[in-house]
Amino acid sequence: MILYIENPKDSTPKLLELINKFSKVAGYKVNLQKSIAFLYTNDETVETEYQNILPFKTAPQNIKYLGINLTKEVKDLYAENYK
Template sequence: LFADDMIVYLENLIISAQNLLKLISNFSKVSRYKINLRKSQAFLYTNNTQTESQIMSELPFTIATKRIKYL
């Protein structure tokens, strides 16, 4: 991983995703750095299609379909 790369594992997706977005927003305000949404991906691993649909509608990231390409 490079200094500006990050991998995050979340449990309890709905609550954790909302909290992660708040954390990213707060970090961006303080640091004046922004996440490049075009380069960011989320890989969802859930057996609940309703939860997956809700998360997909809330996350501003591209949802990876099979695997995430790194570099």
């Protein structure tokens, strides 16, 4: 599942609480060891702050999802996937 959230400092705890609430009904659980956060930010201090707050690992520069390499920069998508 790919999820885009704004203001992860406030949204992530609420999201995890909501998922845990409905996991009893739907059978979904969040595996924090396998979950990866892909931060779209240009500010290094904000990125390190989010890395300390979020319970997920953070991806370095790209993630492979469903056979497609997702990159932080949109201009790199074509070069990364159609070499």
